[in-house]
Amino acid sequence: MKLSNYLIATLKEAPSDAETKSHQLMVRAGMIRKIAAGVYNFLPTGLRVFRKVENIIRDEMNKAGAIEVMMPFVTPADLWEKSGRWDIYGKELLRFKDRADRDFCLGPTHEEVVTDMVDREVKSYKNLPITIYQIQPKFRDEIRPRFGVMRAREFTMKDAYSFDVNELEAEKSYIKMFNAYKRIFERCGLTFKAVEADSGNIGGSFSHEFMVLAETGEDLVLSCNTCEFAANVETTGIKDVSIARNDKDFEPLAEVSTPKMTSVEEVSSFMNVSSEDIVKTLFLESDEELIAVLVRGDHELSLTKLKKFLGSDFLDLADNKVLKENNIVKGFCGPIGVNFKIYSDNSIKDLTNFITGANKDDYHCQGVNYDRDFLVESFGDFREAFDGDSCPIEGCTGSLESTRGIEVGHVFKLGTKYSESMNAKFTNQDGKEKNYYMGCYGIGVGRVVAAAVEQNNDENGIKFPTALAPFQVVIIPTEKTKGPALSKAEEIYDYLTNSSFEVALDDRQESPGVKFKDSELIGIPFQIRIGPKSLAKGVVELKNRLTGDILEFDQNDYDGIREKLNELF
């Protein structure tokens, strides 16, 4: 590629809305441009990197036996109604009507479409197992898109779906994909970790996330300092270490005036008690009913865990309106006298004589004890784990450490969730119809690019791993006018191009400094520099972006340059 005929859209300054390194650098390097919140153009160099990632993914998917298809971006509501997700998915699903007033949405994921497709085409166990994948745009109307293409509303995802005859076979498919994912992220040159995860809106029984470790990651990963355990905070279990409570020490229940003390911190300092002696009461709306949940004052409720425990599709904090309708006094909530089911975190089991809200303005209760003062519907693990918690693995005495991660891939065991709801079946060996056992596997392509930038940069710009760089090598003649350096550069350019390298020739009418800076900002791993200075010595120079090393070659030693590059790629 001759850069005089190319689009190098580099900027000296990043737009003020770019917060993370990767966002700033991708804009400055001229890879992406925003055209609406969470919606981006990929400019030529950005697309080249994107394609590199895409091709690595495609290659590994094909090697793992997955078959590529393409499903539509626009999907009809009836498929979503069939699976039941039309009502569950909420505002993230961008819905619209066509001219005939029929409901559609932009696909945020494709379980429905692919299940329908496979169900139509596959009739027999003889056609199984089968894993279908596509690399295609998705749209999720995120509450808050941010960090450039890291969390965009429109984004490209590789999504694969496996169909098997039974659970055991499905597990094999899962492992195949899991291993393919490891190879993909290794080839992309990323430092990552596979962790246990919650399966969220997609549903299913079991899942792993692939996390690229980075400061700016949006997820919190907890890993054991002793064993192999690692999981997303959302799903990290807490060992139930509660002991039997001594019933004899019950104090009388009493109300205490706590004017305007609505937070745990305020109440604990006002009453001079530790936050562990306070129990927070939260009211939540689930699918059908309002429930109350108790967690210790120093703990955080995990909506994810509670949702899983209750088996409900919808669970959220009750909003102010609902609270008012039920005469719940915000800031002074307590479990005493409420007629909703009360769920309580395991850590409460231990507690005697704790403090809660009194359900009336400016009062808390002290000397509160469950069973005596209120009844708990069920105890369970409902709080979020944090740094320093003990490892949830049986027999392990290690403790958890947290790191931040960018979720670049996610693999799920779905089981028969979708094949049942959509009545998708094949005929088994015994002539009976059976639901498919499914798995689903996603990778955010743009997010992999952003994660690579986030993990690989310095003060000069992006240091792309060689497998992802937009060009493998750029040839920089350091004289502007046509002369011996340019003709030498063109010769080497032709030679390396014919040797199947991805070469850029920076023949723009720019000063050398500009070319060096651009090349380093964009993240091209090697520069070949040719100028009056080097030619006077009869050499050309090869500079390594990653190490800063400069090698000299005889100006006619094209083979030597080629061999060196071959070594490095």
Place this chain on the structure above:
RNA sequence: CGGGGUGUGGCGCAGUUGGUAGCGCACCUGUUUUGGGAACAGGGGGUCGGAGGUUCGAGCCCUCUCACCCCGACCA
């Protein structure tokens, strides 16, 4: 959705009590430069997010609206 903030040339920004809109970078032309974002001279480019209003006069004041960003959306 709640709170806060910002919209002025492609990017980054300034614009005073209301009086004909400016700077740096980028861009174009010319000359000189040519190994780390060159110098000089000249030049082009703006419905000041949009609509309405107040005023002799609005980038600036008022009303509405749109977009974008940040924080929160779990502590009750």
